[in-house]
Amino acid sequence: MVEEKAVPPPTVEASRPQEAAPRTIRMEARGLSVFYGKTEAINKVSLEMEANKVTALIGPSGCGKSTFLRALNRMNDLIPTCHIKGQILLDGKDIYAQEMDVVDLRRMIGMIFQKSNPFPKSVFENVAYGLRVNGMRERGKIAEIVERSLKRAAIWDEVKDHLDRNALSFSGGQQQRLCIARALAIEPEVILMDEPASALDPISTAKIEELIFELKKKYTIMIVTHNMQQAARVSDFTGFFLLGDLVEFGVTHDLFTKPRNKRTEDYITGRFG
Amino acid sequence: MGMKPRLSSLLPIGITGLMTAIIVLVVVIILSNIFWFGHSHLSWEFLSTAPREGMTAGGIFPAIFGTVALVLLMTVAVVPIGVVTAIYLSEYARETSPLTRAVRMAVSNLAGVPSIVFGLFGLGFFIQFLGTGIDRAFRFEMTFGQPCLLWAAMTLAVLNMPVVIVSTEEALKQVPEDYRHASLALGASKWQTIWRVILPQALPGILTGAILAISRGAGEVAPIMFTGAAYYLPYLPKALSDQFMELGYHVYVMATQSPDVEATQPILYGTVFVLLAVTFLLNLSAIALRSVLRRRFAGT
Numbered sequence A: 001m002v003e004e005k006a007v008p009p010p011t012v013e014a015s016r017p018q019e020a021a022p023r024t025i026r027m028e029a030r031g032l033s034v035f036y037g038k039t040e041a042i043n044k045v046s047l048e049m050e051a052n053k054v055t056a057l058i059g060p061s062g063c064g065k066s067t068f069l070r071a072l073n074r075m076n077d078l079i080p081t082c083h084i085k086g087q088i089l090l091d092g093k094d095i096y097a098q099e100m101d102v103v104d105l106r107r108m109i110g111m112i113f114q115k116s117n118p119f120p121k122s123v124f125e126n127v128a129y130g131l132r133v134n135g136m137r138e139r140g141k142i143a144e145i146v147e148r149s150l151k152r153a154a155i156w157d158e159v160k161d162h163l164d165r166n167a168l169s170f171s172g173g174q175q176q177r178l179c180i181a182r183a184l185a186i187e188p189e190v191i192l193m194d195e196p197a198s199a200l201d202p203i204s205t206a207k208i209e210e211l212i213f214e215l216k217k218k219y220t221i222m223i224v225t226h227n228m229q230q231a232a233r234v235s236d237f238t239g240f241f242l243l244g245d246l247v248e249f250g251v252t253h254d255l256f257t258k259p260r261n262k263r264t265e266d267y268i269t270g271r272f273g
Numbered sequence B: 001m002g003m004k005p006r007l008s009s010l011l012p013i014g015i016t017g018l019m020t021a022i023i024v025l026v027v028v029i030i031l032s033n034i035f036w037f038g039h040s041h042l043s044w045e046f047l048s049t050a051p052r053e054g055m056t057a058g059g060i061f062p063a064i065f066g067t068v069a070l071v072l073l074m075t076v077a078v079v080p081i082g083v084v085t086a087i088y089l090s091e092y093a094r095e096t097s098p099l100t101r102a103v104r105m106a107v108s109n110l111a112g113v114p115s116i117v118f119g120l121f122g123l124g125f126f127i128q129f130l131g132t133g134i135d136r137a138f139r140f141e142m143t144f145g146q147p148c149l150l151w152a153a154m155t156l157a158v159l160n161m162p163v164v165i166v167s168t169e170e171a172l173k174q175v176p177e178d179y180r181h182a183s184l185a186l187g188a189s190k191w192q193t194i195w196r197v198i199l200p201q202a203l204p205g206i207l208t209g210a211i212l213a214i215s216r217g218a219g220e221v222a223p224i225m226f227t228g229a230a231y232y233l234p235y236l237p238k239a240l241s242d243q244f245m246e247l248g249y250h251v252y253v254m255a256t257q258s259p260d261v262e263a264t265q266p267i268l269y270g271t272v273f274v275l276l277a278v279t280f281l282l283n284l285s286a287i288a289l290r291s292v293l294r295r296r297f298a299g300t
Helices: A002-006 A010-015 A065-072 A102-108 A123-133 A139-152 A172-184 A202-215 A228-234 A252-257 A262-268 B004-041 B044-048 B061-092 B098-112 B115-137 B149-173 B177-185 B190-219 B247-257 B261-298
Strands: A025-036 A039-050 A054-058 A082-090 A109-112 A190-194 A220-224 A237-242 A245-251
Touching: A025 A065, A025 A220, A039 A054, A039 A065, A039 A220, A039 A237, A039 A245, A054 A065, A054 A228, A065 A082, A065 A190, A065 A220, A065 A237, A102 A109, A109 A172, A109 B177, A123 A139, A123 A172, A123 B190, A139 A172, A172 A190, A172 A202, A172 B177, A202 A220, A202 A228, A220 A228, A228 A252, A237 A252, A237 A262, A245 A252, A245 A262, A252 A262, B004 B261, B044 B061, B044 B261, B061 B098, B061 B149, B061 B190, B061 B247, B061 B261, B098 B149, B115 B149, B149 B190, B177 B190, B190 B247, B190 B261, B247 B261
Parallel strands: A054 A220, A054 A237, A109 A190, A190 A220
Antiparallel strands: A025 A039, A025 A082, A237 A245
C-alpha cells in the first residue's frame, strides 16, 4: 500500500489524467443566497468553477440558474431589490467586497446573453466597443484585436468583408458569435453564457458548441442551458438547480450517467421539468 | 335582428369618420383662407423691409428676423437642459424616491401652466431679479434689467421644458434594455453606456421633442409680451440685450391696435402666412436633421 502510493505505476497515472494536472479554481460561490426583496431565489449555494473547464447549470425554468449566473458578474446589481448573502470569489477575491469596482469586475467576467444583443453599430464598432470604453485609442491595435477576436469567435470568415455593415443585418447565429467576439476582445478570464443557443437553429447551435469547446482552452466558461444534451456535450462539470437549491454538482459524465440524487435522476430522465 | 348588427357597426365608423372630417375641414378652411388672402401680399419688399407709416405699409423683415433668432436661442437653451434632466429622471433617479416624484410632479404641472403666467414669471424672475442683479453686479447701465431677446428666449425655454423632458424620456425608455446590459457587461460605466449607446439611439426621439418645442415656441405670444417683444422697432436686435419684433406679436399688435384696419388687413394676412411658413421651415430643418441622424446611427 505505502509503496504503491510513493511510486505509482505509470499505468495508473495515465488512466487518471485529471488528477495529474493541477486543479485551479477560477471562481467560487460560498453559501450564496440571492434575494429579490424578501423572496429567496438562490438558497445557500456553494460551487467551484475550475479554470479552463466548462461548467454547465441545468434545471427547469425559474430554478435560479440564471440568477446565479448573473450574481457572478453582478448584473443583478441592476435590480434594485436584489441582494445577496454569502460570498463569490474570483481568483480568491470577494467580488462583492467594498474595494471591488463592479466595472473592473465585468471586464474580467464577460457575459453572453440569451437573446443576441449586438449594438446597432457596425461589426467593427461592436467588437471595438469594449476596447474603447477601456480607453484604448490606437487604431492599429484596436483593428488587430478586433480581427483576433472575430477569428477566435469563428466568425471572421463570414464578416471580414463586411466590417462596416450594421451588425443587426446578420443572422441570429452570426449575431451571437459576434457578441462572443465582442466579449473576447477585452480578454476576460471567465465567460458566462446565459442560454446562448436557445434562440438559434441546430446548425448555429452546433457552431456555438464547437466554439465553446475551443474557447475553454483559454477561458473559464459557465453556461446556463435548458438543453440537457447540450450540457452533456459541452461541459466538464454540471450543476443541477431546483427551486433555488443546487441539488447536485459533479463531473458531467457522472451526473448524467449515475446521478446521486433522486431528483436529479427524475429531471434528467424527463420525469418532470 | 337583421338590421341591428349592421347599424351598430356602421355607427362608430360614421361618427368617428364625421368627426375626423370636421377636424380636417377646419384645418383646410384656416389654411386655405390664410393662403388665399396671404400669398397675394407676399413680395420681396414685404419680406425684406421694415414696417412703415404706422404699420399700414412696408414689410415685416424685423419680425421674421426676431422670430428666427428667438426660436433658435430658445432651442439652444431648452434642449440641453431638458435632455440632461430627462437623462437624470430616466437613468439615474430612483423611481420610488420622493425627490423623483417631486420633479415629475413639477414637470407635469409646468406643462399645465397658462402661457401668460410664464410671461409674468419671466418678467419677475429673469428681468427684475436676474437681469437687474446682473446689471448691479457688473455696474452696467440698464442692460439686462429690461425686456430683451435673451429673457424672452429663456421664458420660452422654461415654457417648453416639459415638452422636451417628456419626449426625451420617452425616447430614452424606448432604447432596449438589452443594449444597456450588453454595454455594462462589457465593463462600460453607466455614463459610458448612456453616452455611447443610449443617447445615439434616442437622438431621433430627442429631436422630435426639439421640433415640438420649436413649433410651440414660434407661435407663443403671451410669454414674450412682457419679456422682450417690441411693438415696433425700425432696426434689428444686435445684442442679446436688445428688444426685438416677433411675427406672432406683430400679428397681435396689428389686429388689435392698428390705426387703419382696412390698410392693415392684407399685411396681417401676409404676416400670418409668413409666420406659418417660418414655423414650418424651422420644423422641416429639424426633421431633415433627424432623418440624417437616424440614418447614421440606426442605418443598415
